[in-house]
Amino acid sequence: MQFSKNLEDNLEHLKQTLSLEKNFDVVYRVISIGGKKGCLLFVDGLTKDEVLLKVLQAWWSIKPEDMPTDAHGFSKKYMPYGEVGLIANEEDMIVQLLSGITAVLIDGYDKCLMLDCRTYPARSVGEPEKDKVLRGSRDGFVETLIFNTALIRRRIRDPKLIMEILSAGNSSHTDIAVCYMEGRVDEALLKNIRNRIKNLQVDALTMNQESLAEGIFPHKWYNPFPKFKFSERPDTAAACILEGNIVILVDNSPAAMVLPSSVFDIIEEADDYYFPPVTGTYLRLSRMMTAILCLLLTPTWLLGMMHADALPEWLAFTKLSDVTYVPLIFQLLILEFAIDGLRLAAINTPNMLTTPLSVIAGIVLGEYSVKSGWFNSETMLYMAFVTIANYSQSSFELGYALKFMRVILLLLTAVFDVWGYITGFVIAVCAIVFNKTIAGKSYIYPIIPFSWKELKKRFFRGRLPVIPESQNADVNR
Incomplete structure (x- = not known):
């Protein structure tokens, strides 16, 4: 449903859709912006109050004659914040609102302004209990997706690192981040995974990555050997991305799912490389x-x-x-x-x-x-x-x-x-x-098909490869 320019109509429909009179944590506040009637909607507990206060202070100084004629002009001129978007569809707006993004409706505008000043309750990025190391970094993934992507981005400062955002679950609308290195990833596998996530028909990812794993790879459930590698360490996830693998992060889950993964990938640990x-x-x-x-x-x-x-x-x-x-x-x-x-x-x-x-x-x-x-x-x-x-x-x-x-x-x-x-x-x-990875390749490669060069890498930890000076100069240029 598209928004109309009449604020009262939009607000009346949202009251019924969101049950604003029943949900105490979904807050709406009718305010005046430059002589026009506006409405601010947000979820209590998921919004930075100090940011909203500063934005409201900026709006109070707007004069009626300075008000733009459309939402696009208003966002460019009077939205003193970095993350701002415009949405014309009510369903998309509701999903983002319930994700913690603040919505702003103004009378006379047929689009909703979305102010991303959300904050999530989160624990500290301490060392995970399961993936401990004798030497190395002591940070780990948490249940907040944006924190996890930042931990990976901090380790890979390359513009070819791509983090696509998708969602799954008809009720939960769970955010899913697909992380990979452009030019190193298997494009056919990436396209396959992207399509499977987009076409995933589930009500909610109640078990986070396990629900996603069962949805995108439902075959051969009777074989107990794992098809995916899970890690709560951002350094392990970053290393897998640099090797050309795909890392999937699911909101509300402190683990990264690495694919494709063979049995040798699953056996590897971070301690192998910190010594x-x-x-x-x-x-x-x-x-x-x-x-x-x-x-x-x-x-x-x-x-x-x-x-x-x-x-x-x-x-x-x-x-x-x-x-x-x-x-x-x-x-x-x-x-x-x-x-x-x-x-x-x-x-x-x-x-x-x-x-x-x-x-x-x-x-x-x-x-x-x-x-x-x-x-x-x-x-x-x-x-x-x-x-x-x-x-x-x-x-x-x-x-x-x-x-x-x-x-x-x-x-x-x-x-x-x-x-x-x-x-x-x-x-x-x-x-x-006879087990297969999600890419359809051998689970015990490089034994089948045999590759002595790759087999040595699996069994023996080698030295860090050095980039030749000619290639290094091309990269720096």
């Missing part, structure tokens, strides 16, 4: 080995205990030292689910009780569960290692994917013995090999 090449390579390789052990340790040990008599002497220490009352497969499965239960309990436990409850849980579950005969000490040891090893991955999704594959491997090994172990291993490998 010298030798140390970074060691950290990367140790993380990969830990992931493999996390998947295979308990199924391999279970298979060995099923054939304990065939174990060589140098592996005799892995045999059970006590009598087994509960079959090993049930011990391992109970611990798999119990650990997740403890993790959920830790999340919901008040901070003041976390330490004493952890001590109690450690004593009860660690010592008395073994003494009571429910678990063997060897089972507790290997499951403790697997639990700690899961946290070596910065990606929750990858950690749970390894967990699901491990449980499948345990069940098949317990039922079908050696052939079950082999089948479970093949299923885990196929889940990785």
